[in-house]
Amino acid sequence: MEQTVQFFSGFNVNDFLFLGEAAGRTLLISFVSIALGTLLGGLFGWALYEGKLFATFALAPVLDVFRSVPLIIQLVLFYNFAPIVGLRLDPFMSGVAVLTIYTAALVANVARGGIEAVGQPMRRAARSLGMTYWQDLRYVVLPIGGRAVFPSWVGVALGVMKDSALVSVLGYVELLKASQILITRTQEPFLILAFAGAFYFALSYPISLYADKLERRWAQ
């Protein structure tokens, strides 16, 4: 009896699980990178605001590089640079490292804007009430400035979530990479891409609507 090898097979239930798992990985890498990047970016933003010489001549240009070079190039570069200095990183770790710095570079500007949004008189008032510098930052600048730039931060976070798709170049199987794998096997590009697109859209659209609403309400 002759046997034929099947290269292509139809879309089945397991593939949905595969896509779902990959969507989970997209969420995971985005969440970790955005969380770490926001912390780091807040720190950088504060340094840009406070640090005089160092920030203008060292930090700002370096952060600018991460915003002027395509993320995909940064990923490939870092992934191939790590072994040179003796680091053994898997695609996930490399992806998190690059996405974190990338997020931090974007958040730094947002954070600086937030600190600048808090008026000098308000901060002097806080200090003259006997607050220390750090108390002023924690109880005055953070709530007021944070609120002012929260919508922009949401924009950055959603951007990073979408850009996390690029980690697929390192072989990390997130949603788009998984779609690509399934498309090659099932030859059903439209269905699979529609599913992937719908996932990103369902995540991004409501959050951006909410951020717009907040921005409009707070602008009044």
Add this chain to the structure above:
Amino acid sequence: MFEYNFHWRPVLKNLPDLLEAGLVTLEVASLAMVLGIVIGLALALIRLKLRGPLRWFASSWVELARNTPALFQLFFFGFGLGAFGLHLTPYAIVLAGLTFNCAGYLAENFRGGFQAIPETQIRAARSLGMTSAQAYLRIVIPQVIRIVYYPITNQMVWAVLISSLGMLVGFRELSGETQFFASRTYRIFEYFAVTAVLYYVIVKIILLVSRLLAIKLFRY
């Protein structure tokens, strides 16, 4: 620790090719921007002035472009259209994807620009005897151009950066060309490092030119 030997010679040998590929990047990004500005303007006006199915179409375009990853959009034009028997060349895929993306983002900027001009200005212009077309051409449009100029330059930078995704659909722009040479010589780090520098230079040139143009056009 540092056992890797850097070999820059092959990269230098291919530098003319890379520079030429940089021109391809600029070309596709500029073309996408021109198309994106025209389409984005149309989308913005439709969303502001019309109702019905056309408005629904424009809104879907804008929201899809803004809420899904650029890579997804490229894949859609690459593989997704294949489901309908439509196979684009890599150049067309990147151009279509970039145009779709830029038009969506620009439409939102244009909409904001138009909304920033108070309705009363048009009424004032009309009562001074201007026709509707004159009021738009002489009062509204010049102001809108000033408002959207900065977002347009940002979008141009963004177009150059995301054109690097062409590498993943087999387009030989700067990133694709780099990938091609890197995989032939296995000098991945060296090639991508030079490409990163080239992208940085391209972005800085765009920003410089737009700055000079702004001084010439708007005198600020």
